[in-house]
Amino acid sequence: MKKGIHPEYRTVVFHDTSVDEYFLIGSTLQTKQTIEWKDGKTYPYFTIEVSSLSHSFYTGKQMVIQKEGRVANFNRRFAQFSTGDK
Template sequence: MQHAIHPAYGPVVFRDKAAGLAFLTRSTLGSDKTVEWEDGRTLPVVDVEISSASHPFHTGTARVLDAAGRVERFERRYGRREAA
């Protein structure tokens, strides 16, 4: 690796505001905001809109789309394809 061309890589806290979850990981992303972590260290914090704790797919609250209704609406709008 070349020296002095890579971004700083260190511990960062990512905080999901919707779910109230915070997790510590390493990243090149930094922030001006800080938070005191569980072990007493002050670390940069990045607030995210959605994470696995609040994403509908991971929480099981995902809506199931009516695929048949979408196909019928498409066929009404654009007509049926004739078999080749």
């Protein structure tokens, strides 16, 4: 690797504010905020709104919408135009 062209890779504390969880992850993210971690060391700190602990896809709380078929959708939309005679 060339010297001086790559961003600094370091350990950063990410805070998921929606579930109040903290993650210690390696990142090149630049931030001016710091926080003291459980091990007594000070790390860069960054807040996020969604992580794997709060996202509905990963928590299993994702809503599944039932989609009706094409024929049922057609009948629902055009039922008002039918005369009832056949």
